[in-house]
Amino acid sequence: MSEQNTYFQQEILNKPLQKHGLLEELNLPPKAIQFIRRNKRNIIIGLLCSALAILGWSSFSYYLARQDDRAAALLSEAVGQGAAEQRKVLLQKVLADYGRTGSAKWAKIEMGHLAFDAQQYDEAIKVYLGVRDDLVKASPVFPLVQLNLAQAYENKKALSEALAAYQRLAEIKGFAGDAYLAMGRIHELRKAVPQAKEMYGKVLADEGVSPEVKDKVQAKLERL
Numbered sequence: 001m002s003e004q005n006t007y008f009q010q011e012i013l014n015k016p017l018q019k020h021g022l023l024e025e026l027n028l029p030p031k032a033i034q035f036i037r038r039n040k041r042n043i044i045i046g047l048l049c050s051a052l053a054i055l056g057w058s059s060f061s062y063y064l065a066r067q068d069d070r071a072a073a074l075l076s077e078a079v080g081q082g083a084a085e086q087r088k089v090l091l092q093k094v095l096a097d098y099g100r101t102g103s104a105k106w107a108k109i110e111m112g113h114l115a116f117d118a119q120q121y122d123e124a125i126k127v128y129l130g131v132r133d134d135l136v137k138a139s140p141v142f143p144l145v146q147l148n149l150a151q152a153y154e155n156k157k158a159l160s161e162a163l164a165a166y167q168r169l170a171e172i173k174g175f176a177g178d179a180y181l182a183m184g185r186i187h188e189l190r191k192a193v194p195q196a197k198e199m200y201g202k203v204l205a206d207e208g209v210s211p212e213v214k215d216k217v218q219a220k221l222e223r224l
Contacts, residue, residue, distance in 0.1 A: 094107040108131050112148060166182045167183065
């Protein structure tokens with residue numbers, strides 16, 4: 001019996017020890033276990049970098065959301081101001097502190113409206129052009145800014161520029177009727193009766209124009 005025990009003891013001593021840990025418990029293939037152990041340091045560094053990147057992105061997203069909320073609140077406060085000068089101060093603060101947010105774009109448009117209301121049409125045109133040129137044509141804001149731009153040209157009596165701006169507006173679905181009506185009005189001011197009749201005719205043919213407006217345009221056509 002003692003000889004058998006001695007044999008087993010010698011066998012244990014001579015047999016290489018097998019590493020047995022979590023990787024073995026996961027039943028991974030031996031080659032995979034060897035690869036992981038050989039590259040353990042690089043794998044740990046990679047995992048740490050990934051975790052830091054995820055954490056950084058999460059923090060950045062939270063920061064952007066906070067910026068958007070603060071900008072929207074300040075924009076709302078600015079628009080709610082009765083005094084134009086105080087409104088301008090707050091709008092400028094939106095642009096200075098939150099220039100990368102969507103609220104900043106609306107703040108610029110409101111600055112254009114302030115200039116328009118003050119009959120500072122050159123300044124309004126400059127602002128509207130700056131905003132419009134930063135927009136893609138598919139943006140829902142684009143036609144609104146284009147309309148503001150055309151109206152600023154018209155009020156400045158820059159009628160050729162106004163016509164060009166309204167013509168561009170007419171190319172956008174849903175705004176053609178308003179654009180044709182404005183162009184008819186400008187042609188009428190210029191005593192260009194055939195062109196005015198042509199534009200008013202397009203208004204009557206536009207399905208998006210209300211019957212009330214069409215009645216007024218029809219009456220105008222009959223007087224030309």
